[in-house]
Amino acid sequence: MQEHVLIAGATGLVGFAAMKHFATRGYKVTAVSRRKPFETFGARHVALDLTDRAACADTLSAMTDVTRVVYAALYEKPGLVAGWLEADQIETNRRMLENFFDPLEKVTPRLRHVSLLQGTKAYGAHVRPLAVPARENRSELKEQPNFYWDQESYIRTKQQGRDWHWTIFRPQIVFGFSLGAAMNLIPAIGVYAALLKEEGRPLCYPGGSSSVLEAVDADLLADAIAWAGVRDRQENAIFNITNGDVFVWKNVWSAIADALGMKPGPDAAMSLGAEMPRRAADWDAVKRKYDLVAPDMNAFVGESFHYADFTMAYGAAREVPAAIVSTIALRKAGFHDVIDTEEMFRKWFRLFQEKRLLPPC
Structure with a gap:
């Protein structure tokens, strides 16, 4: 079975690295973003604004053979940091994932893995000192509004009863x-x-x-995304990831x-x-x-x-x-690159x- 990897946010740090990883290894890759990437490495680029629900439905409903999704799209406001606490930034990021995935999951019977990106703002790094080391499923600051929680809840709900699984990665500085x-x-x-x-x-x-x-090297993160899509233990999982130092x-x-x-x-x-x-x-x-x-x-x-x-x-x-x-969960699961x-x-x-x-x- 030929793999078809669909990458959202191909001009961003993670999306570009994932596109390069899969395309240079012979996968069929479709990369979507508003702007064309600096290079595509043989991937097919589709210009798409994820805030446009109608355009997403029209474009993504035709991608029936997708087997893996890497969702690395992100909306940030001018000035960056202040927007992390603002409701419209949260709402836009929630809506972008829904616009992307709603039409796609209806037409992809071969879909088997979805990778989603969060970060250390899941632990409140932007509003408080971290509990060192911050650990998955223990140190989250879920009372702080954050689009991470909306996107995670959405993907958890969509996955129920389906054959595909998801992995959420939490890098620090990419x-x-x-x-x-x-x-x-x-x-x-x-x-x-x-x-x-x-x-x-x-x-x-x-x-x-x-x-x-x-720090997290973008190529290292792309390697982890690829690993997650084929790891022997098919489960929904959240992993911190760093360079190892x-x-x-x-x-x-x-x-x-x-x-x-x-x-x-x-x-x-x-x-x-x-x-x-x-x-x-x-x-x-x-x-x-x-x-x-x-x-x-x-x-x-x-x-x-x-x-x-x-x-x-x-x-x-x-x-x-x-x-x-802490990156112990990722190491115990089998990813050891540094x-x-x-x-x-x-x-x-x-x-x-x-x-x-x-x-x-």
Whole structure:
């Protein structure tokens, strides 16, 4: 039986990585997103706005041979962080999944697995210190409104009595390849670094107090998604996932600087979300100088400068508690892949340089 993998959110970090994983391994892949991905790796791309219920019904009701679904679509509001607490952000994300899955599940008798994405906001990481380590089915903050709970309830209800199963993954900070994503720190740091480098300055750390965090390589997450779809034990499951180590921004900063051909500089607190958009013309000048194919700053970085401020604790008045999740459930289930986080940073900056999206070292 030929597998047909349908991926929602193909221009995002996770969707792009999943599309690359399956398409480069010979699967039939259909990738849906409003914008066309930077590359498709042989996947078929279908332009689709998941907020348009009629368009979703028309497009998805024809995909009768789908066997796996990777739902990685996400709606975020301008400014990013404030929207995490707002009702319309929750409602839009709930409605997008319903618009996508309602017509699809009616016509896919061969469907056998659905992957859904959450994150550490399931544990209240955006509103409180995490109980370290945060564990699945124990540490959730379900009293805090969050589209995760609406989507999870919806997929649980849809699955009852059906032959397919679902897996929910909860990564912490995902790093990978995407353009214009809401939460991809590689282009955000890359643009910030390029502007400093043009001024002959070192790479200064712009955040506040560093806490202990965990990263997730997007390719590693795609490997886990693929594993979940064929794991021997067919059950509905929720898994935290990380690279397997921890990191502190200030401790990895020298490796990031080296990957970008720079020296680390002294700490220099700065709100990237506030300051970088003012330098859009400077980024355009860098693009021209190095003949880059990257788009303008907004289209390249999206809301990720705001995400950098959040993850780097810009403006924090005191030390930020560690944010650590347990990945024991995933290891016990059989997924053991890891990647060193410093190597991950080097990998992604090197790829952006090779693709002429960031200046060479």
